[in-house]
Amino acid sequence: MKIALLCRNAGLYSHKRIIEAAEKRGHDIDVIDHLRCYIDIAPHNPEIHYNGATLTGYDAVIPRIGASVTFFGTAVLRQFEVMGVYPLNESVAIARSRDKLRSMQLLSRQDVGLPVTVFAHRTSNAEELLEIAGGAPVVIKLLEGTQGIGVVLGETPKAAESIIQAFGGVNTNILVQQFVKEANGEDIRCLVVGDKVVAAMMRKGKEGDFRSNLHRGGSAESIKITPKERATALQAAKAMGLNVCGVDMLRSNAGPVVMEVNSSPGLEGVEKATGIDVAGKIIEFVEKNAKPGKTGTKSGITRKRKSAS
Incomplete structure (x- = not known):
């Protein structure tokens, strides 16, 4: 081939x-x-x-x-x-996964667990955005950010309002998202290939950082996921139309909530954490x-x- x-x-x-x-x-x-x-x-x-x-x-x-x-x-x-x-x-699946807003709308339509999220361009009424999102602390994201860049935690109402207004000053679209405190700065990355979760790891942010991205200095270890987490990862991949992807989720009190679906997931962290030949499984799928x-x-x-x- x-x-x-x-x-x-x-x-x-x-x-x-x-x-x-x-x-x-x-x-x-x-x-x-x-x-x-x-x-x-x-x-x-x-x-x-x-x-x-x-x-x-x-x-x-x-x-x-x-x-x-x-x-x-x-x-x-x-x-x-x-x-x-x-x-x-497919190109259309990659494009939809790269649009944070569109991807969350598609996931929501398929009843995939999500944190409460508010999308806004006009940020002059920051208090209303916070109220809709459930109040501080909240995570504020630039719609175009990747690898944890453009993601800020508003720990108090005053801090969150200041961040929202600052983003508004540069004329950009933002997401204001519920902060899942019980996740303790950890998230789960599931690698989906076809209709299977072939590997999963728990990622933890470096000391003092709520973001768990490995690019930001986080660490990772192999983890056994629950049947609900497995089903959520597969449901998210299907909603995006992706054959291969990384599904990032948090363990909330209400169950697993999906934060992002990555159409070009890195293999280094998950292969080293789990010892699983993910690259080989991708070629097998092809x-x-x-x-x-x-x-x-x-x-x-x-x-x-x-x-x-």
Whole structure:
């Protein structure tokens, strides 16, 4: 099978592991920087050009698209889809998961457990936002933030109102969210592949930080999740339409509540915490669901022939 890995940095742990797992199982895998692709939107002959070559013959594409380049990255992925290449995660599913508001609306519609959340652009009446969210403490998030950036805890009503008004001063959209105190700065990351939770870890923020992101200095350990937590993770992945994702949730007094569904979850933390070969399970899923040969030629990257003078 010939696989395209869409990513900007082949040296990252997650990408090296995916390449290693694919090659170990006898597949050819090409690393393609999606920002260096050109999309040829031609009737009956859609193409993608990359480094002077035409990309052809792929059976599957594994998208690892950074949040800051979602628009162009999903456009390239969509072109692969138009060309008949099987996507590990579809472009539309990635786009909806990257929109925090839309993803929470979709999760809510499917009755997935969520913290009380208020979305706002006009922040002049901070007291009303706090009242709707259940009062301080609250977590205030920039809609476009990732990896814990743009996430602030308003511990008191006065502090929360000041933060809300400050965000309003830069003309941005925000989420004001119930603070789940009983979680004690810990969250659960479930790695979903297909219809299974293949690995789960408990993440804890560094001392004095309520955010549990590993990028922010948090720690992780393997955990046995409850049947309810497993069902919630699978329900969240299904609501987003994602085959592979990381579902982040908190243990609240009312049961598990989902904080985020990540369409390009990092593998380093969960593989090291659990010892599970998540990359291998991703490749196994691709093998079972992609159809080798359906795109015709197996050449992969084909050089354009120069026309005769």
